[in-house]
Amino acid sequence: MQDGHSVAYESKKLKDVEQHYSGHKKELLVVVHCLKLWRDYLLVSLFVVKTDNIVKSHFMTQLKLTSRQTHWQELLSEFHFVLEYHGSSNHVADALSRRxxxxxxxxxxxxxxxxxxxxxxxxxxxxxxxxxxxxxxxxxxxxxxxxxxxxxxxx
Structure with missing residues (x-):
């Protein structure tokens, strides 16, 4: 995003194996795919990845990883980025979250x-x-x- 507007869009059809990934793995796959696609632009600058998934925000500090996740973590470590988790905007209210x-x-x-x-x-x-x-x-x-x-x- 630049000045609050999207500068590019990307879509990809999931492979048969990828369709069986869990939700958080699919969302991480999106980040990895986009980083690979725009690698030349993103390697030279600091950028922000905004997410609504808390699993992705803790991915870099996770101790137990599969081989695929280890590969993704190595790829992500090449980039200089900040992962922002803004939280859920639509959740069931409980006593602690009510106004x-x-x-x-x-x-x-x-x-x-x-x-x-x-x-x-x-x-x-x-x-x-x-x-x-x-x-x-x-x-x-x-x-x-x-x-x-x-x-x-x-x-």
Whole structure:
């Protein structure tokens, strides 16, 4: 890339054997193929290989290698490059990767919801108490009789 734009594209059909490679071997094969193809341009300068595969970023420090990987490592050691791993942009969120501001908003919403529930519960208890109190007054008033502007209780 130069100024954020691609300067060349390359494609290659995989051989029958290469089609059975694992995913990280296929991605490493892409890097090796491009380095071989543009060898004359890349040997004389420092360049950056950007990857979204963490396996490639640890390839040069790996201890156990197959014979093919050893050959690739020797080829890669001829070049002066930096391997950049930018990470996955689409992954399943877990507790450590979620945005903290959204987590705070979620907890605030949960607190607000619990406050509303508590308020509704308190109001319903208060309403129930008032209903019971009115029933008691209603029962009491039905037993009471007015006599000469006074109140007399009949029990």
């Amino acid at each position: 903290t501001d959204l987590a705070i908003l979620g907890s605030v919403a949960a607190l607000a919801f619990s406050a509303v529930v508590t308020s509704l519960r308190d109001r319903s208890h208060e309403l129930l108490r008032k209903i019971q109190q009115r029933r008691a007054w209603s029962t009491l008033s039905s037993r009471a009789k007015l006599d000469n502007f006074g109140l007399r209780m009949d029990y």
